[in-house]
Amino acid sequence: MKFRFQYIYTAFILSFIILTVLSFLFYKRLMSTNRFSNEVEHTYETLYLLNKVDSYLKDAISAERGFILSRDSTLLEPYLLNQHKINPLIDSLRTLSIDNARQQVHFNNLKRIMSERLQMISSNINKAALGEEAHLDLRLLRAKVLMNEYDLMLQRIEGEARRMLLARNEQKELYQRNTPNFLYVIFVFSAITFVVSFFIINRELRKRLGFQQQLQQQVGVLNRANAELEQLTHTASHHLQEPLRKIRTFADRLANKHKESIPEETRGLLHKIENTAAHMQGLTDDMAKYSSLITAQEYPTDVDLNYVLLKVAEKMDERLALQEGKLIITNSLPVIRGIPHQLATLFEQLIDNSLKFSRKDEPPVITITREEISGKKISDTVTSLFGGTIYHKVSVADNGMGFSNEFAEKIFELFQKLDTHQLFYQSKGIGLAMVQRIMINHGGNVNATGIIGKGATFYLYFPIPPV
């Protein structure tokens, strides 16, 4: 029921690319339209100014001719008024097409022709004013030649301006023709992506919802089963106590009241009844203890395992001394989130286990070590409970009887004993089950390895919460 995230990633990346391309196209389009309209404006301005230059020159020429014919100085007015405006106009024309080298040359030529012609006009007017009429034909002919040159230049400038306008127009049209096609392709593509991702995400969500409902149902069933089991253990552990106690009391009463008249054999049998009832009472007691570990809702606090171990060691000191045992703690234990009394029980049971299964010929040595370990490195049998985080690994090693590794999991089962006969009186087979339960209560787990005749090591894994 893994949710396929790659679909979402793909859909997201595609949408992002489409959005980027669209924005880029839009930007480019806007910029080119802008540039184009600027250029058109320039061209028209050029043509307009050119026209103005031309009309000023024509005014000057008609004033020149009029004056030569009539010597009426009033006819010179438009010439005198406008002649000095021509050069600045040509300069501004030149700046308008500063990026076109060919136009620059044309404007330079135009300026030269213009100044030559204006000089001619001015000298002609002067001569006319002084009444000098020599070489008038020649002068007029020269002026005509110059004017031909001027017309040619004007045509070239105009032609160049129009040609550029046309080229830009073509470019723009090509671009405008292609953009809609491209946009259309992108639109179709993005529409397909959109619809496909919609269906995929929809399908995944539906699946997930189905799983969730299934899960909820299962949780409901489990909760009911759990409540019933809880009831059952409570009944078993508490209600069984009463008849057991009564069996013991009556057996005791019988043995004591008729002390004199009971034969030895009967007394032995009564003793057996009493012992068996006591054993069973112990079992129900343990069952109650174990079930309280499952049902107890206690809130974890910060617990210093060094302190817990110190307290446990103090408590076990007598037994350790009795067996001449040693408890070695090689490095400092961590502070973890936990339930103090459960953690105390944990170490108590582990040390108790090591002492119980110590070898007759050698005093027990229990070594406790801590290291940090990544969750991925923990063996497969316990990993189902683990995430990928880091764990405190606390090892409790002893030099006792050990066990065969084929029983490495079995030893944690409730009321499981590997050796029934030898240790019947000592062990009820609940200690290690409690150890495992306590570790599970702390979000961790425990496993063990052993070598027969050499010793056993228990590994406790406490999760380190992410900072």
Place this chain on the structure above:
Amino acid sequence: MQKLFILIAEDDADDRFLLQTAFEENGFTDTLHFVENGIELLEYLTGIMHKKNLDIQYPGFILLDLNMPKKDGREVLKEIKQHPELKKIPVIVFTTTKNEHEIRRCYELGANTYVVKPVSFDSLVKVIYEIRSYWFETASIPV
């Protein structure tokens, strides 16, 4: 004034027999009144409350078993200790269960003592002696 008596709430006939025997074994002659469940216990106590003018006294103390049918010891304990009149009667919880949570809860509800029923008959006789002599001789109780 009437002689002090002991009220025992115990559903189990064997246990009632054992208690009675333990009292006799100690040579106590106190009146023992037995009730078999929580409802009977409360009815008995309210009965006394209504007939107080007739000079009937409350029991000197109550021995209360926790596991009883109809209304168990915890509920009865709670009701007695919340009752304005009945809460003055000492209640000794006398039960098989030795459970930390149970013990704490009973004291929280107002139990005066919590005693685990002993296993051997001899210890039962001894415990009965101790309880009885503590509440009737060492301690002072409301009359």
